[in-house]
Amino acid sequence: xxxxxxxxxxxVTQMGQEVILRCVPIxxxxxxxxxxxxxxxxxxxxxxxxxxxxxxxxEIFDDQFSVERPDGSNFTLKIRSTKLExxxxxxxxxxxxxxxxxxxxxxxxxxx
Amino acid sequence: RKEVEQDPGPFNVPEGxxxxxxxxxxxxxxxxxxxxxQDCRKEPKLLMSVYSSGxxxxxxxxxxxxxxxxxxxxIRDSKLSDSATYLCVVNQGAAxxxxxxxxxxxxxxxxx
Numbered sequence: 001x002x003x004x005x006x007x008x009x010x011x012v013t014q015m016g017q018e019v020i021l022r023c024v025p026i027x028x029x030x031x032x033x034x035x036x037x038x039x040x041x042x043x044x045x046x047x048x049x050x051x052x053x054x055x056x057x058x059e060i061f062d063d064q065f066s067v068e069r070p071d072g073s074n075f076t077l078k079i080r081s082t083k084l085e086x087x088x089x090x091x092x093x094x095x096x097x098x099x100x101x102x103x104x105x106x107x108x109x110x111x112x
Numbered sequence: 113r114k115e116v117e118q119d120p121g122p123f124n125v126p127e128g129x130x131x132x133x134x135x136x137x138x139x140x141x142x143x144x145x146x147x148x149x150q151d152c153r154k155e156p157k158l159l160m161s162v163y164s165s166g167x168x169x170x171x172x173x174x175x176x177x178x179x180x181x182x183x184x185x186x187i188r189d190s191k192l193s194d195s196a197t198y199l200c201v202v203n204q205g206a207a208x209x210x211x212x213x214x215x216x217x218x219x220x221x222x223x224x
Binding site for chain 2: 044045101102103104
C-alpha cells in the first residue's frame with residue numbers, strides 16, 4: 001500500500017539552527033500539507049501546497065518557514081532559525097482531494 | 113468560539129458498548145467534514161468522511177447537521193482496538209488546497 005514517508009523520524013537541534021524536514025508524498029497525489037502537533041495539543045495546520053505553489057498558510061507559518069517541492073517526489077519544510085517553541089511533531093500529508101488526507105508517521109523536532 | 117469543538121473525554125466504555133461523539137464547528141461556510149482517528153503518538157488516519165445524508169461504514173455511523181453546525185460519530189459494538197483519540201475535522205473552504213481544521217480530539221478507551 002502506498003504511503004507518505006518522512007525523514008528524519010527525530011531531529012534534535014540547537015536554538016537558532018536551520019532544520020529541513022523531508023517528505024515523499026504518495027505519487028499520484030496533488031495536494032500536499034504540513035501540520036504540526038505540540039505534545040498533548042491538537043493537530044495544527046501550517047501550509048498547503050497545490051499546483052507548485054502555496055495554496056494557504058496559517059499564522060504559524062511565518063517568515064522563518066518555507067516549503068519546496070524541488071523535484072517530482074520530495075516536499076520539504078524548512079525552518080530557518082529554530083525556536084524552543086518549534087519543538088513538535090511535524091506531519092506531512094498528501095491527498096487526491098482536499099479532505100481525505102494520508103499522513104506520514106511524522107518527524108519529531110526537539111529544539112534545545 | 114473554537115473553530116472545531118469536541119468533548120475531550122475521556123470516554124471509558126466496556127467492550128460491546130455503543131458510544132457517541134459530538135462535534136460542533138463555527139464556520140457556517142465549511143464545506144466538508146471528516147472523522148480521523150489518532151493512536152497514541154501516531155499520525156492521524158482517516159476514519160470516514162461525513163455526508164449530509166449521513167453515512168455508515170460497518171460499526172461506524174457519521175451524521176452531519178448543517179443547520180446546527182454539528183457532526184456526530186457513533187460506534188457500535190466497541191472493540192478493544194477502537195481505543196484511540198477521535199478527531200473531528202472540518203474543511204474550511206472550497207478552494208483547492210484549503211486547510212483542514214482539527215478538533216482537539218475525544219479520547220476513547222474500550223475496556224475488556
